[in-house]
Amino acid sequence: MTTMASELTGVLPAILIAGPMLGAAVVMIAGRVAPRWFDDALAMVVALGSLAGGCWLTGITGGGRIVEWIGDWQPRHGQSVGIVLVADRMSAGMVVIIAGLMVAVLTYSWHFLEEVDTTYHALLLCFLASMTGFALAGDLFDAFVWFEMMGVVAYALVGMRVEEPRSVHGALGFGIVNTLGASVSLVGVTFLYARTGELNLAAVGRALRAAPTDRLVTVACVFLMSGVLVKAAAVPFHFWTADAEAVAPTPVCALLSGAMVALGVFAVARWWWVVFAGVVDTASMRHALVVLGAVTAVIGGIMCFSQRHIKRLLAYSTVSHVGVFLIGVGLLNGPALAATGLYVAGHACAKAALFLGSGVLLNRFESVDEHELFGRGRALPGTGLIFAVGGLALAGLPPLGTWLGKTLLEEAASSAGATWVVPIILAASVLTGGAVLRVTARVFLGLGPRPEDAGKSRGEQPEAGPFRMLQIVSLLGPGSVLLAASVALAAVPAVRSGAATAAAAFVDTPAYVAQVLGLGSPGPAAAAAEPVWTGSGVGFGLAAAAAAVVVACLGIWAGSLPVAVRRLFRPARVVITGLHAVHEAHVGEYVGWLMVGVAALGCALVF
Amino acid sequence: MFAVLPYLAAGWIFLIGCYGLATSRNLVHAVVSLAVVQSSTYLLLLAVGWKRDATAPVFGDISPGAPVVDPIVQALTLTDIVVGATVSALLLALTIQVAKRHGTIDPEEIRSLEQDSGDDDGQ
Numbered sequence: 110m111t112t113m114a115s116e117l118t119g120v121l122p123a124i125l126i127a128g129p130m131l132g133a134a135v136v137m138i139a140g141r142v143a144p145r146w147f148d149d150a151l152a153m154v155v156a157l158g159s160l161a162g163g164c165w166l167t168g169i170t171g172g173g174r175i176v177e178w179i180g181d182w183q184p185r186h187g188q189s190v191g192i193v194l195v196a197d198r199m200s201a202g203m204v205v206i207i208a209g210l211m212v213a214v215l216t217y218s219w220h221f222l223e224e225v226d227t228t229y230h231a232l233l234l235c236f237l238a239s240m241t242g243f244a245l246a247g248d249l250f251d252a253f254v255w256f257e258m259m260g261v262v263a264y265a266l267v268g269m270r271v272e273e274p275r276s277v278h279g280a281l282g283f284g285i286v287n288t289l290g291a292s293v294s295l296v297g298v299t300f301l302y303a304r305t306g307e308l309n310l311a312a313v314g315r316a317l318r319a320a321p322t323d324r325l326v327t328v329a330c331v332f333l334m335s336g337v338l339v340k341a342a343a344v345p346f347h348f349w350t351a352d353a354e355a356v357a358p359t360p361v362c363a364l365l366s367g368a369m370v371a372l373g374v375f376a377v378a379r380w381w382w383v384v385f386a387g388v389v390d391t392a393s394m395r396h397a398l399v400v401l402g403a404v405t406a407v408i409g410g411i412m413c414f415s416q417r418h419i420k421r422l423l424a425y426s427t428v429s430h431v432g433v434f435l436i437g438v439g440l441l442n443g444p445a446l447a448a449t450g451l452y453v454a455g456h457a458c459a460k461a462a463l464f465l466g467s468g469v470l471l472n473r474f475e476s477v478d479e480h481e482l483f484g485r486g487r488a489l490p491g492t493g494l495i496f497a498v499g500g501l502a503l504a505g506l507p508p509l510g511t512w513l514g515k516t517l518l519e520e521a522a523s524s525a526g527a528t529w530v531v532p533i534i535l536a537a538s539v540l541t542g543g544a545v546l547r548v549t550a551r552v553f554l555g556l557g558p559r560p561e562d563a564g565k566s567r568g569e570q571p572e573a574g575p576f577r578m579l580q581i582v583s584l585l586g587p588g589s590v591l592l593a594a595s596v597a598l599a600a601v602p603a604v605r606s607g608a609a610t611a612a613a614a615f616v617d618t619p620a621y622v623a624q625v626l627g628l629g630s631p632g633p634a635a636a637a638a639e640p641v642w643t644g645s646g647v648g649f650g651l652a653a654a655a656a657a658v659v660v661a662c663l664g665i666w667a668g669s670l671p672v673a674v675r676r677l678f679r680p681a682r683v684v685i686t687g688l689h690a691v692h693e694a695h696v697g698e699y700v701g702w703l704m705v706g707v708a709a710l711g712c713a714l715v716f
Numbered sequence: 717m718f719a720v721l722p723y724l725a726a727g728w729i730f731l732i733g734c735y736g737l738a739t740s741r742n743l744v745h746a747v748v749s750l751a752v753v754q755s756s757t758y759l760l761l762l763a764v765g766w767k768r769d770a771t772a773p774v775f776g777d778i779s780p781g782a783p784v785v786d787p788i789v790q791a792l793t794l795t796d797i798v799v800g801a802t803v804s805a806l807l808l809a810l811t812i813q814v815a816k817r818h819g820t821i822d823p824e825e826i827r828s829l830e831q832d833s834g835d836d837d838g839q
Contacts, residue, residue, distance in 0.1 A: 191734035250792055256798045261806055268810050270747040278826055281810045282744065285750055288803050289737065295796065296730070302789070523803045693831075695823035696746060700737040 113301035118169055120179045122194040122226025125162045126242045130157050133234035148217050148230040155234055156211040159241065163204035167607070170198040172614045172637075174624050176247070183275040187626045194308060195247035195625055198611035199450060203244040203375055206457045209361070209369045209594070211237050214360040217465050220583035221472055229269065236262045236364065243372055247625060249298045249308045252376065253291065256340065259372075260287045267357040279356035286349040287339055288394075289703060294336025300329035300429035301384070311625035314384045314618065322388055327714050330389045330651060334377055335707045341373025344405040345436055345706045347428045347691065351412075351525045354424035354551060359468030362420060366427040374434040374453070378446065381438075382616050389714060391441060397713035398439025403533045406432025408688065410540030414664065415685045419467045419477040419548055423460065425539035426503060430456050433537050437518050440525050441510060447612035447640060448517035451605070452599060458503035459594035462588040466495045468503030469584050470552070484555030493553030495588040502551055502595055504657035505544025507650040510598030511538075515653075516646035538653050541658030550665060557665035590608065606639040613637035646663050722763035729756035743811045743821040747804060754800040765789035769790045 132155035140148050166175065175196040182191025196204075211233065218225065218233075219271065227580050239262060243255035264287070268280025302308055304325055305316035317326055339346040345442045350370075354362045375503070409429030418421035429450075437449030470478050474485055486493055498509075505512040515534060522530045550556040612619070623629060667675065729752060736749030764785030771778060773787035815821050818829055 250795070254795060254799065261802055263811070264806055268813070271813045272817075274814070275830060277810050277813040277817060278830070281807060281814060284803065284807045284810065285737065285746060288750055288807075289734070289753060292730075292753050292757055296760060299757065299760050299764055302792075308788075335747070574747075693827070695827050697738045697740050697823060700734060704734060704738070 122196045122245045129234040129238035135233045152230040153215050159208035163208050172610045187628050194245045200244045205636035207240045210367045210461050216587045218360050257291050266361045267353045276356040277516050279352045283349045283353035286699050290339025297329045297332030310383045311622040317388045330385050331711045337373045337376040342370045343438050344408050345702040351421045351424040355421045356410035361703045363461035363464040369462040371453045378438045395441050398601040402432045402435030403518045406537040410537045414540045414544045417479040430535045436530050443612045445521035445614045447608040448607050452514025455595050458591040459499050462591040463499040466492050480560035482552045486553035491585045496549040500545030504654045505538045506654035507598040507647050510595040512650040513599040517640050535631050539656045542657035546661035547664040609637035726756045726760040747807045761789045761793045
């Protein structure tokens with residue numbers, strides 16, 4: 110029994126990728142004759158299986174790694190020609206997030222997306238497989254292929270409703286920008302292969318550290334990182350995000366915002382520690398990532414607060430939070446990484462719940478415009494509650510998962526001597542949380558003056574048929590479970606210590622290389638101090654939530670302030686108008702900004 | 717000089733593709749420009765594996781130990797071409813849908829069409 114269990118854990122990473130793939134194939138074949146409930150049930154079984162597998166993997170990896178050489182092409186004396194999957198606790202945690210969101214999304218789609226057919230379920234399962242594959246890949250080219258596959262499936266999912274003009278256009282822009290990003294990454298992969306003759310992450314890292322550093326490696330780092338930053342939606346690579354998420358079916362938005370962008374940041378972290386740490390200058394990388402993150406957090410926050418299209422607003426809030434993730438990873442130390450992991454998980458729960466909630470609005474009122482929906486949400490108290498808690502989660506109210514991640518991140522930043530990022534993180538929380546709370550107050554409570562164009566329909570396509578009681582359960586189920594999971598992240602101490610072990614193993618480059626290439630025992634796992642939150646962290650969290658409420662009120666009642674006070678906001682208005690002008694562009698300009706981003710990152714790292 | 721020529725060519729193709737993308741006024745042209753960018757990565761990969769006086773890495777009729785070019789990059793190029801073809805097919809299919817729904821494939825015009833139909837993201 111024990112040997113069987115250990116054999117099974119040895120192949121678990123491959124099963125987690127092959128299972129959903131196989132499920133997609135079965136859905137495609139059987140779905141032509143089987144009824145809709147069969148697609149739903151099969152997809153759900155596969156997603157639950159992935160979730161269980163991911164949880165198991167998270168448990169058994171501990172401070173080590175599960176290394177699986179596909180086809181048993183084991184390395185000899187540290188040399189290998191095989192392809193490897195590596196699961197450590199951080200990547201297993203990503204699998205849990207991906208599969209958990211998939212379960213939530215499938216529960217929601219069960220009743221909310223009625224017109225979808227077999228293809229939708231097959232695409233979702235392919236998306237699950239490719240995201241899992243990307244999280245577990247231990248090989249550069251393998252990662253590139255998963256990256257592209259994840260992209261192609263996402264373009265198809267975003268443009269799924271081909272009868273909608275905006276939907277296909279959004280998908281096309283998304284596709285062009287992301288594919289260009291993938292090509293940029295591939296150039297980086299090629300450079301690394303040219304320099305080392307290896308594609309395996311551990312082998313590339315080892316070879317680079319054995320040889321004197323040269324500029325080609327730094328350039329390769331710039332290209333590789335730029336490519337995944339496109340997927341991560343970091344400024345200025347982020348322009349596709351709002352266009353794609355404004356038009357995508359809401360369950361797809363939940364997956365893009367909750368899981369896919371986080372995988373981009375995950376790849377930055379993985380490639381830094383395994384490949385480039387000790388090769389590329391750490392101080393310049395730290396500056397580059399933290400500054401990039403700060404700019405992303407602020408610009409995303411401002412764009413978020415100044416939207417009235419709820420899905421666009423949520424998309425920009427994702428951009429803002431990606432900035433926070435990048436700051437966390439960019440500090441390039443274990444405690445900050447552990448905090449970022451918790452923050453990513455908390456954010457995924459909150460953001461997915463919010464997107465599913467906006468799906469209910471779209472479904473019921475055929476609109477996601479904050480002004481049109483003024484006061485009309487009073488009929489949906491459950492959805493309103495999800496919006497309110499989701500908004501407070503984005504603001505970082507204790508005891509939600511985002512708060513724990515944020516307070517630990519702020520502490521890690523202060524002890525790393527980067528105190529200046531604390532107000533930036535706070536700004537991201539307050540702006541994004543404030544924006545969602547403003548929507549909640551206007552739509553679900555009807556607070557404040559009635560907007561001039563309230564009640565006018567703009568003709569968004571509804572996603573489902575008539576509204577039914579069962580559909581409410583179908584939303585409130587996943588929404589409340591997601592938010593409860595967010596609370597559990599903060600409340601269960603094992604999660605905190607687990608994140609600390611995960612991060613300590615993640616940043617332990619020599620152990621990773623030794624274990625993957627089979628070069629002797631990696632030694633005992635690095636010990637990690639359990640992160641503890643402090644009373645002042647709770648106070649800070651409460652203050653941030655209060656500030657978000659104040660900002661939300663400002664957003665609602667700004668028009669009724671005295672003229673003298675309103676004059677103070679004029680510079681902000683100029684900034685917002687300018688940013689909106691930059692963002693109202695077409696795909697060519699997005700490509701131009703992408704090149705600017707690559708050049709900026711290059712300047713930061715090379716000089 | 718000859719040794720760096722393929723790299724210069726790959727860089728040139730990459731940049732010209734990006735230029736095409738950035739200035740494109742036609743979505744079919746944009747998708748083809750993207751294919752041009754992808755072609756630069758094929759050339760770059762093959763250039764990395766190239767060796768003077770080496771032959772194709774097929775050992776049916778040559779003796780083991782004979783100089784051959786790197787087979788790995790050739791496999792990567794092949795995979796890359798498959799991925800590129802998939803992406804181009806999908807994006808062109810989306811372009812057809814855009815043309816059907818909007819009646820134009822000029823990104824500038826589509827943008828203004830969408831703004832007229834009330835998709836202002838501002839206040």
